[in-house]
Amino acid sequence: MKKFNLSHEMFSAATFDLYKDDNFRVSTFKYPSGVEALKVSNSRGYLTLLPFYGLMVWDAVFDGITLKEKDGFSQPLFGKQISDTYGAFEFTSGLLANGNPSPEDNHVQHGEFATARMDHAALVVDDDTITVTSDYEYIKGFGDHYLATPSVTMRKDSGLFDIEQHVKNLSNCAPMTLQYMCHLCYAYVDNATMTSNIPDEAFQLRTSVPAHVHPTPEWMAFTKELEESGKLIDKLDDPSHYDPEIVFFSSDLTKYTDTAEFRVDLGNGHNFLTTYKTAELPIVTRWILYNGDQQVNAFALPGTCTPEGQLAAKNAGTLITLKPQEERHFHVVTGLEN
Numbered sequence: 001m002k003k004f005n006l007s008h009e010m011f012s013a014a015t016f017d018l019y020k021d022d023n024f025r026v027s028t029f030k031y032p033s034g035v036e037a038l039k040v041s042n043s044r045g046y047l048t049l050l051p052f053y054g055l056m057v058w059d060a061v062f063d064g065i066t067l068k069e070k071d072g073f074s075q076p077l078f079g080k081q082i083s084d085t086y087g088a089f090e091f092t093s094g095l096l097a098n099g100n101p102s103p104e105d106n107h108v109q110h111g112e113f114a115t116a117r118m119d120h121a122a123l124v125v126d127d128d129t130i131t132v133t134s135d136y137e138y139i140k141g142f143g144d145h146y147l148a149t150p151s152v153t154m155r156k157d158s159g160l161f162d163i164e165q166h167v168k169n170l171s172n173c174a175p176m177t178l179q180y181m182c183h184l185c186y187a188y189v190d191n192a193t194m195t196s197n198i199p200d201e202a203f204q205l206r207t208s209v210p211a212h213v214h215p216t217p218e219w220m221a222f223t224k225e226l227e228e229s230g231k232l233i234d235k236l237d238d239p240s241h242y243d244p245e246i247v248f249f250s251s252d253l254t255k256y257t258d259t260a261e262f263r264v265d266l267g268n269g270h271n272f273l274t275t276y277k278t279a280e281l282p283i284v285t286r287w288i289l290y291n292g293d294q295q296v297n298a299f300a301l302p303g304t305c306t307p308e309g310q311l312a313a314k315n316a317g318t319l320i321t322l323k324p325q326e327e328r329h330f331h332v333v334t335g336l337e338n
Contacts, residue, residue, distance in 0.1 A: 006051055006121040011036035019123065023156045024130045026123060031075040038123075038132060040152075044159045044336075047152065050076055050088075051121035054114055055134040055150040057090035062159035062336040065270060069185040069296035082114035090334075091183050095167055096144055098179030099307030100210040107310060109212075110183065112138070113148060128156040137170070144177075145170040146322075159336030160273065166329045169322040178320040179313055181303035182281070182332045184274060188288070188295040189266050193235045196262040196300070198253060200232040203286070206247040208308065213244045233288060236297060242290040249285055249306045253278040260284065262300035263337075274300040274334040281330060283318060302332055 010018065011030045018038075019026040025041045037058065038049045045062030049055065058076055060067040073087025082091055091114045093099065097107035118134040125131075133151040138144065146169050153162040169176045205227050209215060222241045226233075232248060253260050257278060264272040281302035289296050301307070305318035313319040322328065 002125040004123040004125075006038075006123060008036065008052065015039075019125065021125070023128070024125070024154065026130070033075050033077050035076040035078065037076075040130060040132065040154050042130075042154055043157050047154060047161065049132050049152055051132055051134050052118045053078070054091055054116050055118060055121075055132065055152065056088040056092075056114075057152060057163070058088050060089045060161075060335065063270065063338070065266070065336060066187055067272065067336060069187055069294065069298075071185075071294050071296075079115055081108040082110045085115065089185055090163060092148075092150060092165055093181035093183040093303070093307060094179050095138075095146065095148060095165075096177050096179070097310040098181050098303065098305060098313070099309050100212065101309040102311055103211075105309040105311050110181075110307070111179065114183075116148075130154050139170075144174075146176060159338070160333055161335050163332045163334065164330065166327065167322070168327040169324055171324045173324055175321045175323055177310065178322050178328060179303075179305050179310060180281075180328075180330055181285070181301055181305075181307055182276075182330065182334075183298075183301055183307075184332075184334060185296050185298055186264065186272055188236060188239075188290055188297040189264065190239070191235065191237055192267065192297070193265045194263065194286075194297075194299050195234070195265065196260065198250065198256050198260060198262075198284070200234075201230075202250050202253065202256060203232045203248045204230075204251075206249055206306075206308075210308075215244060219244055233286070236288070239290040239295075242288045245287055245289040247285065247287050250283055252282045253284060254282050260300075260302070264297065264299050270336055270338045272299065272335075273337045274302065274332065276302050276330075276332045280328075281332070302330075 015029045027039045048059035068089035077085040093110040121134040131153040149166040285301040287298040305313040
């Protein structure tokens with residue numbers, strides 16, 4: 001195993017090959033916005049990672065297939081919350097709070113970590129894998145104090161990759177709240193079908209309307225039909241009804257399986273896949289949106305709770321409290337399989 005510590009000085013507007021072997025290639029570059037990026041490639045494709053900016057997965061392409069949503073962002077932008085740079089394939093939603101805040105919540109959309117400026121980053125090379133890891137220490141006077149260590153691992157000759165997040169409460173005396181969602185913004189593919197090892201009855205339609213959603217009469221009628229039928233959308237064949245967004249929440253997945261598996265059959269011999277342990281991430285969200293600016297099929301957003309804010313999680317009994325020095329680890333496998 002080889003480990004290379006990354007520094008800001010390694011990144012410039014010019015692309016530079018930092019590492020190369022028979023299985024992997026890693027290049028550094030910097031977007032015009034100043035955000036530093038790594039392009040990590042194998043024989044199947046590549047990931048674009050932002051090692052010093054939340055360790056977001058900005059882009060993912062395998063076998064010539066773009067995995068991430070269509071959106072209006074041509075590059076990542078520095079901001080105070082994820083809506084300032086909502087163009088990533090994956091980001092951490094959390095960690096003290098998660099999701100869209102209600103008027104009574106006092107956190108930013110999708111939490112403080114999503115746009116965190118990471119303290120350190122490194123590249124770890126093994127025989128069949130290559131991993132980018134970062135760390136971020138959050139501390140407030142008279143407030144919370146934690147260490148988060150996310151990582152992304154690419155596999156040799158594979159379109160599947162691992163996303164992990166490790167959180168430790170560094171306080172010696174105070175508990176901290178924890179909400180986490182692996183926010184995977186997958187592409188909308190016309191007529192693709194979704195399957196899983198979770199029964200449809202585990203899901204319910206979101207009936208609340210967050211502040212960023214602006215309902216139309218047609219959308220209200222469609223969501224009323226969905227609510228009355230109890231139908232889960234599992235085929236992308238009705239894009240005219242997915243604006244504004246359609247969202248489903250699951251109940252506790254541990255009642256159904258130890259390992260959740262969600263797939264999108266693209267109809268060309270490939271599937272999008274997301275799989276993980278339900279004991280770590282017992283709630284999953286499905287988010288579908290289709291309009292001229294944004295097209296996304298977030299078919300499985302694994303989380304500890306729904307993305308409705310901290311107060312909603314507290315009321316639902318899904319708000320985690322970490323004791324002083326307590327740790328939690330989350331692991332999701334996702335990507336393209338064939």
